[in-house]
Every structure is written in structure tokens, then in C-alpha cells.
Amino acid sequence: MHSEAAxxxxxxxxxxxxxxxxxxxTTSRTGRRPRSVIRPGRRAEVVDLRGERRPPGPxxxxxxxxxxxxxxxxxxxxxxxxxxRLVPSLDGRGGAVHRIDSQDVRERWERGRLRRLPxxxxxxxxxxxxxxxLGRALRSGDSVVVHDCGTLAWVRRWIARSALxxxxxxxxxxxxxxxxxALSGQExxxxxxxxxxxxxxxxxxxxxxxxxxxxxxxxxxxxxxxLDRRAAxxxxxxxxx
Numbered sequence: 001m002h003s004e005a006a007x008x009x010x011x012x013x014x015x016x017x018x019x020x021x022x023x024x025x026t027t028s029r030t031g032r033r034p035r036s037v038i039r040p041g042r043r044a045e046v047v048d049l050r051g052e053r054r055p056p057g058p059x060x061x062x063x064x065x066x067x068x069x070x071x072x073x074x075x076x077x078x079x080x081x082x083x084x085r086l087v088p089s090l091d092g093r094g095g096a097v098h099r100i101d102s103q104d105v106r107e108r109w110e111r112g113r114l115r116r117l118p119x120x121x122x123x124x125x126x127x128x129x130x131x132x133x134l135g136r137a138l139r140s141g142d143s144v145v146v147h148d149c150g151t152l153a154w155v156r157r158w159i160a161r162s163a164l165x166x167x168x169x170x171x172x173x174x175x176x177x178x179x180x181x182a183l184s185g186q187e188x189x190x191x192x193x194x195x196x197x198x199x200x201x202x203x204x205x206x207x208x209x210x211x212x213x214x215x216x217x218x219x220x221x222x223x224x225x226x227l228d229r230r231a232a233x234x235x236x237x238x239x240x241x
Contacts, residue, residue, distance in 0.1 A: 035060045035236065040171050041223030046215050049231040050176060059236040061225060065091040065143055066168050067240065068159050070221075072148040072208060073175030074201050075193050076185030079147050080104075082175065082232055087145045092241035098137035101147040102130040138162040143240040150205040153218070160220025172217065172224040175232060176209050 036058040040047055049058065063069060071079045080103045087099045106119070106126050114122045137144045138159065148155060156172075163170035177185075179202060186192040193201070211217070212224040227235075 037062050038225070039063075040225050041169060045217060045222070046212050046224045046226070048213070048226040050226055050228040051231075059234060061086075061173070061235065061238045063143070063171060063238070063240050064169060065093050065095060065240045066141060066166070067143060068138070068163050068168060068170045069143075069145045069173060069238070070148045070156060070159060070170070071145060071173045071175070072150045072205065074177060074179065074182035074205050075149065075198065076182035076187075076189070077175040077177045078185060078229065078232060079175060082173075082235075083145055083147060086235055086238045088237065088239065091143050092239060095142050095240075096140070097143045097145065097240055098140065099145050100130070100134045100137055102126065103147065105130045105133065134158075141166060145238065149201060150208060151200055153204075156218050157220070160218065164220055169223070170221045172208070172212070172221050174205070174209055174212055174224060174226050175228075176205075176226055177229055181229065 037060045038047060038049075038058040039062050071083055073079050080101055083099055083101055088097055091097050109115075109122060109126050109129075110119075119126075134144075134146060134155075139162075144159075146155075146159060160170050162168075179198075183192070183198070192198075208218075209226065212226055217224055
């Protein structure tokens, strides 16, 4: 993983300390601090919000309504938590926002009739149900946020093609956390992956992060946002307008 960004001279990347300007730290008439908004892709292809020495980052990521957002990172890095905490059910126009997370599908099946069976036995069924739900969401024309493990490039290509056909944007949100932090996250939720699988995830996510740092986005994607745990914790919402 890449703990600090050092890309001040890299074209298309907003480095730490030079992210899009946030609103002034004033309070509104209601006494609430106004949200600091980042619109990925508007001023730079890549926005890097990592770095412990920086002041608290933006509190809202705002995408155009109907766009597709892929949230990627190591197992245990906090992707599902981020999606459950930040992604609304409706966009700014009242349209649906689809949150597609394979973990949600797994938990539904585990509460059903198959809960007493080892997960490995019905894992293919969970995967099939997940991709069927993703296909329906992509065909709907609504805003979509997708959980991505990082190792399945064909899923990102599928999403990028769907965005292109619909005249929509595809965006990448990358959670860049240390491997030991991700392993701790797996332990806390009581679910982990094998050492071999985790190594594959580390390689795949590391390549995604490295490419984003060099402003090389997956084909068909128009923006990427790099987050560490601190920046992810500062976010209050992801919106579509």
C-alpha cells in the first residue's frame, strides 16, 4: 500500500494539501457546520485525500445522478461499513440509489434455510445472486454503488461498459489501508480470507492504488478518490445530484 502521496508533479492528480478547495469553516444560521464537498472528476481525474498530517478532509463526495461508483480495497478495509454508513437510498432527484454489496447477499442467505451449511457449499449461489442484482441495477439507469474486492477486473470492465452505453460516468473510490489494519478488520467481523487469497487482494489493490497515483484509471472510468481510514471516517455522506 502507499501510505503517503508524493505526486505534486503528476498530471491529473490532486495531491495532499492541494485537494479542491473546501468551503470556509463557518457555521450556518442553524448552527451546523456546512459540509465540505468534493465532486470527483470535475477539477481533476484523481483526488487524493490521504495523509494524517492534513486537516480533516471533505465531508461529502458528490457524483452526478445516475453515475456508477465502485468502492474497492482489501478485505477488512471497511468497504461495506463505508457503503452502509454513507450511501443514501435516494439521489437528489428522488431516484433510487442501488447499493450492491456481496456481503449483504451472503448475510441474507446465512439467515435463510442454508445457514447451517458451510458457506463454501453455497458460495456459488451467493455469487450468482450478487451478479444478478448488479446486472439489474446497471440496467435500471439509476445511481449505483458497487462493492469491489479488487481482484475482478472483468467486473470493473462490465461497469465501465454499462456507463458508456448509458452516457453516464464511472468512478472509483479506493480505500488504501495497511494490510495489518485490514486483517484486524477481518478479525473483528469474524470473517477472513486465506493467506493466498489475501496476497492476491494485496497485489490487485496495490496495482489499483499505484495506477491511480499515476493518474492511470481503469479503462472507462473518469475519476478516482483515494482514502485512508482517517479520510473515510471524516466523510458524512455520498450523494448523487
